[in-house]
Amino acid sequence: MSDRLNEDSLADLPDGIRRPAYDRRAVKTGIVHLGIGAFHRAHQAVYTDDVLGLDPQWGIVAASLRSPDTFDALAPQDGLYTLSVRSREGEALRIIGSIRQVIVAPRATDDLLDAMADPRTKIVTLTVTEKGYCHDPATGTLNEAHPDIVHDLAYLKTPRSAPGFIVEALRRRRRAGVPPFTVLTCDNLPSNGRTVKRVLTRFAELVDPDLGRFVADEVSCPSTMVDRIVPATSDQDRQRIGEALHVEDAWPVVTEPFTQWVIEDRFPQGRPAWENAGAEFVADVEPYEHMKLRLLNGSHSTLAYLGYLAGYETVADTMADPAFVRLVEGLMDEEVTPTLHMPPGADLASYKRALVERFKNPALKHRTWQIAMDGSQKLPQRLLGTVRDRLRDGGSIARLSLGVAAWMRYVTGVDEKGSAIDVRDPMAARLRELADRAGGEAGSLANALFGIREIFGDDLANDPRFTQPVTAHLARLHEKGAKRTVAELGAE
Template sequence: MTRPERLPGVRALSRSTPLPAPPASTDDRPGALVIRPLSQQTLQSHGARLLVPTYDRSALTPAVVHLSVGGFSRSHQLTYFDELAERRLSTGWGVVGVGLRHRTMQEALAPQDHLYTVVERSPDGERARVVGVLVDYLFAPDAPAAVLARLTDPRTRMVTLTITGAGYRLDPHSGEFDPTDADVLRDLAQPHAPTTAFGYLVEALDRRRRAGVAPFTVVSCDNMHRNGEATRAAVVGLARQRDEVLARWITDRVAFPSSMVDRITPQTAPEERAAVAERYGVDDRWPVITEPFSQWFIEDTFSNGRPPLEEVGVRFVSDVGDYELMKTRLLNASHSALGYLGSLAGHTRMDELMADPVFAEYVARLMDDEVTPLLPQPDGVDLAEYKRTLLQRFANPAIADGLPRLCRRGSTKLPHHLLPSLRQALAEGRPTRLLTLAVAGWCRYLRGTDPAGRPVPMEDPRAEQLQALALAGGADPRPLLSVRSVFGDLADLPDFVDDLGRTLRHLDRLGARVTVAAALADVPAARAVPLPR
């Protein structure tokens, strides 16, 4: 069995609790599939049915620390480092995972020697591989000293992050670090036992500085505008609260390259563990299900050497900005728009939603008519082909991406992914009907129920505040728009406020599907169908 071909920039290739165990196989007939736990000891017995590491895991140097290991990091970043070892390109980039808030990942991975299964699914079939590059995993609240020791270890040359945008403690409009955050104040009071990702980074960098050890590179893999600059602002901002000399040393010595990451990775459903066991004979406590597509662009600025990731499909570029805008404003913004409007229309899965021609046309025209004209042309990328690929990925029935995943953390996502396009289009006098409809979908979703009165999942750091305002305002968006840390100055634009309120009324009276269809027809929704009395 050979590994898939890798192409430049594009590579073919979570739940909060571990998944229930599949039934054990006791069939001892010759050739019968026997389900075995995944571990280093059983690894080779699995090699007949899926790809397994053929390299010596004990020879890996733990040079990368990943903060906040989840399904995406295991399907994306770690598989690239795994390829370095598997292709015998380097054993110098083993990965140590660190959990910051939930112990469940450690409980899943430790009994299976930090091995896990990645299953790639497409309409044409699937294939699976076991990733072996994760050499250790630490749960920070239980072992802060051990985490700091790993970060201070001279062998650690790179730290990667997937902590979500809310973890950066930055004002979404000014980009300034918030030193008044409660967790930040706690880290300042007890720097030797931090609680936040940046508390760990600043303390470790201070120890390396004092010991004369070269700093590591910090690479954010979160979907944020200029995530490297955001990371620098958070690290330097926290360091400045402690010691101006330390802040200057970090500014001068530490590299924070921005990166763009892309791979759709749904939460692993409970039944997936049993499905993986039954198909491959692997009892993996927490497998990862993902799509074949994978992209990673990183700015070529490093503090302490860099891994040869270009050999396995990563593109190192001088400036990731155009690629990041392409991805966040086309893929992420479309995800949000479809998540909220599709949920209001009664859908639960992305592939089912895309099978509805109204929503398929909506997202295609949202990208083509209102977002693409605002974007720069990324070097080496055909935007038309990229958008065609997105539509195919959204419609992939083998992934069956759940809409609730796309609706999470809207107060963090929309200010970064969707509202910048809306604000730019308004400033330039360009069409905004479909962008406004996406914002209206979120505002309506925040009330906590769909038009039929069914509850919709609310997972947002500001859920309580925003839901109260959405319910108080109803079809009047002004209470929600008053939250300037989310919406900025949109409340100061009377024409937009009127359009948004009108769209909310249409969603209430007509439902999401009819309102979307009317927007596509470019006629007032009230004239598209008779209004109910």
């Protein structure tokens, strides 16, 4: 038996390890995925794996637009990997086989474009994170000055960005008389399908006005809402899973039992029967998207910044502190829920209770540092949209403004003990420069960061109903630290 998970070792795995319930040799490519990270492999690839036995034409070619790490791990494994579902009750292991091929875009640009232009490809899915769309998060429009966009407009045949690859592939399909694929984003963007359509249309217009009209008129970009917590895989995870499999898996993914996928049903070229795997097809995703972005993601970011500053390594560690539980419950109930408008039958109370339990799950080692990444891209969607709605309605933003203040404290790059914070963010250098220039005074720091219009726009930066509570919280964080600040807020 091989000492590595692959097709040869699949049949010899121990009993109790679930395997693909279909013949992988019969699977064809119908989906190209951009951004093969842990989330895709714990979410969309699993839904697809569930339905390949019904229709084998929907196998996935998955591409990394940057790092070769996932290719290096999965190529020797024939695309196979382990899904570990962890809860308080234990761990269930399953082998996922829906990924037929992995491509590293910078190494094989033509191979990726060929796969996307292939008539058999009906859908291109994306999990490239908010920053991967090369857009302005405050406006949802293409950032035409983004270095990758500048490059891709100059060198159409060797793109670097997700918009560049998609538009070039669509251009080739149009020239060959092949209908366009559906573009299905699975990232946390507001109105994500419409945002992606706007970005792609503008990019295509800059290439050729006729191509822009074609993308605007002919390319379907359904909106989606995705939900599953997927921590980064640790070396301990690899060791534990390898011992259970009796073979090495270089890159398993670890997740929780909960999973959700809500999709607008607009697929002109067809789609997998994902509803048979639990996906929900709806006419309008927006209410579900707001629910998830504001309740789960907004709470997650708030916990990440405050939890990290308080010295907690994981979300579960943070939620073991009763003061943080009170903070999150108050945030969800008093400040977020009034901004949501759900369709009949949606059970917000149950969803919020489930969120709290998911955050407390000690089997998930979801690091606060990981969730804190890319805050400049996430803040507008996760917190600031809710802030705007609350201000419009005259509501309190006591907890929302604390989350924003915690982000400001975090991006200074120095924690409460004086140690360096590894701030991972597209604006990290700019944020650190502003923080250093402002010195240690909360008002100066807040004013400097409010000036970043890409994050705060012109409205919030000039609204004292927002700037004053954020600045006051920031001063408390500097003076008292995150733990005491959170505890005192809950006691008020």
